[in-house]
Amino acid sequence: MAKTYTYAEVQQHRSTDSCWVVLYGQVYDVTSFLPSHPGGGKIILQLAGSDATEEYDPIHPPGTLQDSLPVSANLGPFDMTTLPAKEATPLAPTSTTRSPAQTQPEEEPLTSFSDCLNLDDLETLATRRISRKAWAYYYSAGDDLHSKHLNNTVYSRILLRPRIFVDCTRCDTSTTFLGHRVNLPFFVSPAAMARLGNPAGEHGIAQACGKYGALQIISNNASQTPEQIVEGSAPGQIFGWQLYVQNERSKSEAMLQRIHALPQIKFICLTLDAPVPGKREHDERNKNVGASLPVTSSVAQASATSHPQRLEESIESPSFASGGVGNALFAGTAADLTWSSTLPWLAAHTHLPIVLKGLQAHEDAYIASQYAPQVKGIILSNHGGRELDTAPPAIHTLLEIRKFCPEVFGRVEVYVDGGIKRGTDVVKALCLGARGVGLGRAPLFALGAGGVEGVERMLGILRAEVETTMRLLGVERVEELGGRHVNAKAVERDVYEGEGVGRGKEGWWVGSKL
Incomplete structure (x- = not known):
């Protein structure tokens, strides 16, 4: 019969020489895993000698523990009665509101997702229901949040x-994405850690998307495995898979093989706007309320520190020391991607179409179009304002393409992502040439507000707003929307003019195409 360990016994093992944690009522010796943990050894050491279940559970896909540790690492059961009261916290999220600007007036409190009339209402309700850790990760953006706003x-x-x-x-709000029929001209963008906000996680979002016939792009850092997310999907439901290429390319190659076994996943979405993590202060300020990741934080199970000698360097790294869910998720992400090396590598390891996400300049859109047909689409995005603050909104980049290289629209499908709050926003982007519009934070907050039904409410609200806008414009089908339906002059004044202003735009543009 296995020995039962007490809190006092576990507390004696809190160093790099002997590191124990409690997960799901079992004691684990994770000492040997410290050098190879994706987020660095310090993240595990912050939780050493304690019950890490509350921090571990909503972030890691089921089965991660078994895949990451040998059977011998499970030392035996933990006596929960010896746990100090201050650590015996429930898995249920707290209800403290963090954003005064999003607080509903007290005289008309939102009590149910069915009371929510728009996406801001759902975010307000979720802010009250989800944990501080979840809110900080979802809400956070780069530096002063200028790009986000x-x-x-x-x-x-x-x-x-x-x-x-x-x-x-x-x-009729239906359209096609990469040749696949969808019922809505907007989709769920890849956004990580859905189970932070609700146990239904990304699978719950998929269930809602199935009901509405919407596309979902699964995050590389989802809190459930791709197999779990697509399980039980509706007939004809389609998904994309986000790829963050890892330093250890073999890990990305293995993940691509897993994706190929899932026929629901129709394309690979290669994210390029986040080679390194941005400075997300809301997330970093909450490093001590659960942003630590005890084992592995990505379904790709990438390794940032695969060599034992790098442990000390990893522990002292400023990015890991600053904490935050975002920093830990970026561990192992490759920063050496190039046009000349990465796309040929992808061609050797996947037959699926490629969509490039994170383009923020028309020059890159033009270059991407030259790689058709391997590249089928591009998503204009500044990563929800979470990376380089004061980077342009996707609409600016869309207008740049219309101005400098409109031929791109004929070679690849162009999508926009970031900042969508209303159906009018969706329609405006479609009028300016976008094939579809991505939503990142909205599904996460909707899930936090009401689980699967909360996401359904979000999709239903936005669909109704799109329909109303189209009807009032006098448009029956999505493909009829065009530039004649909008006046974007006020925004066009802020769009990039070109490096050659003062010496002739023609000379600049010819140079940029060489």
Whole structure:
């Protein structure tokens, strides 16, 4: 019969020489795993000698523990009665509101997701329901949040041009993404750690997307495995898979093989706007309330420190010392990707179409279009404002493409991502040439507000707003939307003019295409 360990016994093992943690009522010796932990050894040592279940459970896909540690690492059961009261915290999230700007007036409190009338309402309700750790990770953005806020506000400067005396009884929001029929012109962008907000996780988001016929791009750092997420998906439901290429390419190659076994996943979304983590202060300030990741934080199970001699360097690294879920998730992500090396490598390891995510300049959009047909689409995105603060909103990049290289639209499908709060936002992006529009934070907050039904509420609200906008514009089908339906002059004034201003735009543009 296995020995039962007490809290006092576990507390004696809190060093690099002997490191124990408690997970799901079992004591684990993770000493040998310290050198290869994706987030560095210090993250595990922060939880050494304690019950790490509350921090571990919502972040790691089921089965991660078994895949990461040998059977011998399980030392035996833990006596929960010896755990100090201050550590015996429930898995249920707290209800403290962190953002005064999003606090509903006390006289009209939101008590249910069914009371929510828009995406901001769902975020407000989720803010009250989810843990501080989850809110900080979802809400956070780079530096002073300028890009995040501009993502939201830029759409308000684009005006719609409704037409009258048009039969608006019919409205069809369906379209095609990469040749696949979808019922909605917006999709779920890859956003990590859904189980931080609700146990249903990414699979719950997938269930809601299945009901509405919407595309979901699965995050490389999802809190469930891709197999678990697509399980039980609706007939004809489609997914994309986000890829962060790892320093150890073999890990990415192994993940691609897993993805090939899932017919629901139709393309690979290669994310390029985050080779290193941005400075997300809301997330970093909450490093001591559960941002530590005890074992592995990615379904790709990438390793940032595969050699024991790097342990000390990893522990002292400023990015890991600053804490935060975001920093830990980026461990092992390759920063050496190039046009000339990465796309040929992908061609050798996947037959699936490639969508490049994170383009923020028309020059890169033009280059990407030259790699068609391997590259089928591009997503214009500044990573939700979470990376380089003051980077342009996707609408600026979309207008740049229209201005400097409109031929891109004929070679690849162009999508935008970031800041969408209303159906009018979606329609404005479609009018300016976007094939579809991505939503990142909204599904996460909706899941936190009401689980699967919360995400369904979010999709339903946005669909209804898109339909109303299309009807009032006098448009029956998505493909009829065009530049004549919007006035974007106020935004065009802020769009990049070109490096050659003062010496002739033609000379600059010719040079940029060489």
